[in-house]
Amino acid sequence: PDVDQIDGVCPAIAIWQKNSVRNPRSTVGTTTEIHDYLRLLFARVGRTVCRECGTEVIRESAEVAAKQLLALPAGTRLLLGFDFPVVDQTGDVAGGESDAATTLTDDRDDDLLLPDADDSLTPAEAAMRSLRKQGFGRLVVDGRAVAFDEIEPSALANATMLQVVVDRLKVGPDLLGRMTDSVETAYAEGGGTAFAIEVGDGSVKDAPVVHRFSERFECRPCGLVYEVPQPRLFSFNSPFGACPTCHGFGNVIELDLNLVVPDQGKSIQQNAIDPWTKPHYRSNLVDLKRAARAADVRLTTPWRDLTDTERVFIVEGNGSDYKGIQGFFRGLERKKYKIHVRVFLSRYRGYMSCPECGGTRLRREARDVFVGDRTVDKVCALTVGEATDFFDRLELTEAQQTVAQRIVSEITRRLSFLRNVGLYYLTLDRLSSTLSGGEAQRINLATALGSALVGTLYVLDEPSIGLHSRDNERLVAILRQLRDQGNTVLVVEHDADTIRMADVVVDLGLGAGERGGRIIHAGSFESLMREPQSLTAKYMRGDLQIPIPATRRKHAPLTLNIVGASQHNLREIDVQIPLNTLTCVTGVSGSGKSTLVHDVIYAALKRAKGEWDKPVGAHDGFEGAELVSNVTLVDQAPIGRTPRSNPVTYLKAFDPIRELFANTKDARANALTASHFSFNVPGGRCDGCDGEGVVKVEMQFLADVYVPCDQCDGRRFKPVVLDVAYRGVSIDGVLHMTVREALSFFSGSPKVVRRLQVLDEIGLGYLRLGQPATTLSGGEAQRIKIASHLSTRKTDRTLYILDEPTTGLHFDDIAKLLAAFRKLLQAGNSLLVIEHNLDVI
Template identity: 35%
Template sequence: MPRSRPGNVIRIRGSRVHNLKSVDVDIPRDALTVITGVSGSGKSSLAFDTLFAEGQRQYIDSLSAYARQFLDSLPRPDVDLIDGLAPTMAIDQKPGSASARSTVATVTEIYDYLRLLYARVGTPHCGECGAAISRQSVDAIRDSLCRLDEGAKLILMAPMVRGRKGAHREVFQTIRQAGLVRVRVDGQLHLLDEVPELAVRKNHTIEAVVDRLVVREGFESRLSDSLTLALRLGDGLVSASIQSDDDQWRDTIYSTAMACIECGASIEEIEPRTFSFNSPYGACPECDGLGVIDAGETTRVCPTCEGGRLRRQAMSVTIDGRSIVDLVAMPLNDVDRWIGSLPPKLSTLHRRVAEPISAEVSKRLQFLDRVGVSYLTLDRGAQSLSGGELQRVRLATSIGSGLVGVCYVLDEPSIGLHPADHDRLIQCLRTLQRQGNTVVVVEHDEATMRAADRVIDVGPGAGNQGGQIIASGTPKQIQSNARSLTGRYLAGKDEVPVPDQRRPTEGPALTLHGVATHNLKTITVQFPLGCFIGISGVSGSGKSSLAVDTLLPALAHYLEHGRKLPTGVTTEAQFEKLTGADSIDKLIPIDQTPIGRSPRSCPATYSGVLDEIRKVFASTRESKTRGFSASRFSFNSPAGRCELCKGHGVERIPMNFLSDLFVTCSRCGGKRFNRQTLQVRFKGANVADVLAMTVDEAAEFFQNVPSALRQLESLQAVGLGYLHLGQSSTTLSGGEAQRIKLGTELARKSTGNTLYLLDEPTTGLHFSDVKRLVGVLQQLTELGNTVVVIEHDFDLLAACDWIIDLGPTGGAEGGYLLGQGPPEAIAALDDNATARYLADKLKAARMVKGGV
């Protein structure tokens, strides 16, 4: 029977994905919904692994069997019913297919328009002498070949196909009808009747061999006839393969379309692919379009293209005196101004071509400005973007696409954004929603919650203690819901505590003098030692340039080279000198990079607690009787692992045109270990049982094993008690990976005098998780360490002893030191974005303490 659809909502009934406990929830369509809750409560399981996954599965299943063979087949989420679902699209923070070739321009498709613009309107110049390029006559091509040395051999060919897929049988037929008998296919000469069958899905280059000549007196007449035929078959192009003195054959392309007036050099027809660094017709041959080349263990800028990625021919094409490489290196706002002022400078014909292209580029640039990334440049590599930046670039692209009737699912788009930029982000989400789309956002940001039409609070705890819908309603309804932990923070009934007294900052300090890395304006910055330090500022203001690109390599250089003070330039860092580093004994950077790229890596292996667990099992009577050592209890060891699945716990079954199927190993039942290893038990549990435990469960289980307990309690302290010890590291978020690193460091015995550097540790954290994190960082500082945090979360910044604020904007107009001092001093600054929000946070904290 047809299903009923009461109301304009997406109905989810009985979702049991991961830790969700048969959840029932309604998500309004054509509205902005925020899903929130503590870390690990099941937010992503509901939004991505249920809602988005089912939308993707339904879309793939709607395709033909032929189309499905090129796509991964997706399993149905463990849910009873999802009704009213629109086509879904995820805008997350994962790099996906972003490679070293992906840039802001390519991700947003702006580069496609720029390539078209330069191909149709650009003026080419000679790469040798710089003169403008004009069309070359047949006589000029003949005279160029006649100037070859006496006796030189050449093969005259007509390019028929250049880098296109297909079998091209009709091309070979055309060559045969022209009376020719030889052809060069992909660089190899063949008789026309002996050409092998071409692979349909591969690119091919086919050239008809028109004549084979030797330069001698009287060959001009034959050359002219052959040139005429070659140019006719090749649509104005002819390829001459000339034998050099070293017996090597080198090709030269001649064109009746484009040639240098001054020196006679010929260039190929200018096409959009001429400006593509992903195409062999546009990419720099030295670096293959990457802009850099390997130099041992490091990379350096390609000397041929100087980082421009393109061939000299492409970089010599200009519009209004500017090449495409120059254009993409400009800040987005400058590109928008240049594009807008371009049409009046062009001829009438070129203006008609340029105006619609310029309008599309300008529209996309304005969307990027609205999501707060106008400080980026178009040539910025996608891999160098933070998760939040990449997500906002994708958001701008989605807004520009104009799609309607889509359910967009976003993963914390506010990450990396200063609160001053949140309003613009919220307006972008509203624009997406007003276009006729449903917007579902997994988010912890207070401003985004208050702006939403519906807030869904998942909890009450993490892992097995979560997976329930605690509250669902408007922000005001959530705020007044006594069961909702999120509501308590929105209502001001709970908060991240602000210290009653700051640590003294007048003592020894680490000082970076004259920092000019990237956009920093030769600033001098102090880091008081033994303090909790926050680095704040709007997106692109220079926070990472100061901490990650300057402080980190400078201090690492100092510690690694016999405490020799670095000055000048260290890798990308540009600064005058570093002082006060003699009081630092150790440097520990804790970022959000994955803790392991292999599914074998897990919290137990990274934190080292598995080493202690293996020792416990090796010390049992059963192990000693059998002669088992600690290595026996590693799923990476051939002695202890299941040999059928090689310790993975699953078997891979090829499924022809469907996606590969992964099923639980039939021999070990997914436990990873062989039968003999699993027979060894400690307190009734084998090693596989222990790996299936959460951190909280394992802490209780090993409460009498101090070495293991210390590491488990450290993971609990950073709010990861819900993680399973054997959970694959590939399933962890960036925030979870960072907290595992922090918990691992916390478990080590501290000697003090260590500098910890963290990059946005509040990523993915609920208010209550931030409260716990601040407590951990305060604990590290109390031990005599210095903790430096790049952060936008004002709950954390208000708890710092010292704040370094950069700005006032991002990109070229940022990089100034706006202030450094205790939070109260920064909050008192005039005309300062950070000051406004920090002052409000400190005022609210005082009111809570005063019982107001």
């Protein structure tokens, strides 16, 4: 930037009013690190519950098993051991060849002499031989421990499994060490499982009680294996934890019937099925009609009135000559290598919740683990406010507490920051990319608080935008907290409460644009209030006010009626929007304002005008669309992205001005036409800068810098063009005029005046005609758009929709904006405005 010196800059963090997150894997929980702590919490103290039988799945370590056995009545005699499968030479499990086995057992004595003649052994004998080498000597036979040598060979003839005894003991004190060792041995030899048989005292007939243990993480009765909880199991950003079907995105792309049949009021005959209205695919419609007649499916009934059976027929086909809508799309799927087919497909497909994980993004095993009464995805589905309650009520055992206390306190600390910035209504699994700019900024603010830095400069751009006044108090408290932690907070703000709480107020003025650029005041709020020149002080003292209209516009008899709007959190609401009035939709953040205005009203009106092929927010009925000729969203996006676009070109006022120049004697003498006075086409414009007047210098990793063109000195035209004067002023001289100056200069040319006058009327008289679009503020761009509507359509029945138009506007600008609103209403238009600003309300 063009400054002489900057001193004392400390490490700085800028928190913008812009949501730049596009990553579909980023959520409120992941950006605030709450999700990381949740993963840790679930890994450390989560309980896995069997999804079949509902009992807790426990991994029985040797010690756990030993403790369980020692809890049996003292004196209980136990045989501890493991199962050993009997495998014959070919690798198959023995059994079924019992004849051969019995014959061979007769040669037992020979085996001992010829140890290598393994083929002469029965599989059971071979197994025993290898067990003996490992130091084992007994098997369980008929509930008793029997030494290998005493076993009748015939008893094992059909055995597929040997029960090998590791230890024999009697339950009593001081046995934990030995018992644990024995279970460990059994686990090691038995592939992770072990048994303990309670030996009856002589009465052999009793069926022995058998305890079975497994160090595998499974529910043995149900035969289901579970995953041992670990942090990555609970991460949908890890291939280990992510749902295998949707890869952790939570949704899959599938055919969206609402897009295939965009207007449910149409019948098949009226082309309800959109893809088959295209000439290329019309034959499918013919097939459908023929098949439908045979199946008695009605062709002239609106789609919404068809029975389920009829719709299933149309969608799924009849299994023979008619393939159905599904079949049609399956066929296209095979031609996806053609780019136009892919484009066509994408128009009828939308994101559907993943059938495998139900949109939770996590694999099944992660959703079997509970903390309290909730799985991790159910905790993430909570709002910040509900999650706070959940953790307040969470009861942990003493042992769990020692592990989890730090983790829980990190989570609750972050939740409290989110509450303090007024975001109690956001769920933790809310996608970051769907947050408004203000919400994203406040999340970053909460994260900054969580990181507890000191000695840092925080720069915030209008953090109060979109905040209800109650939430704003909390925000101010957070800014104070950041300051008290030892930081410097620099805020660009128009909100009166924030200005009032500041330690130092820097007031720039006096007016906007050309009349601005000076420091009117730098000091305490009290001294600002004594400043006679400051517009801010005048409004804050009450010397100036944004006038409240003395008379209200009568409700026109004409209204738009929206019936049963139920998109997102809207609860079947009926709304009437009176036309030719200013209607304001207000309410706390997250209450559904944008859903109602953008998703339902705007989309439904656009569709009624045939200019919308995307989904429309859910509602039952919409009346009065024919009463408005058009619907227009007026936002604060720039009017152009290059320095060549500017107010005068946007308003098309430059065309008559160029005509005036082309008609001068000088121009005609040099054969210059109107196009030579344009900087958008080559000819008259400077070739060095293509008429931009500036040259962009790319600064690698810094922002681009514009420097004046050295060929034309920033005057944008060739010398021969610049020499032409209209009433003594050159073309670049005109571009340097303010709107107000131009109005008197061109007073003899009604075409120019008509287009520029409206700019002055809505408070933009200070703009220079050629001011590059890139230097206009969002509020200025918005008002230029309103001006362009006002100057081109004199009487119209357009519905203008504005979403928080006062964003970034000073009190004085709001007064001007309201003046522009009045102009639009006088011209017969209607206004629907989402706003928190009390003056607009």
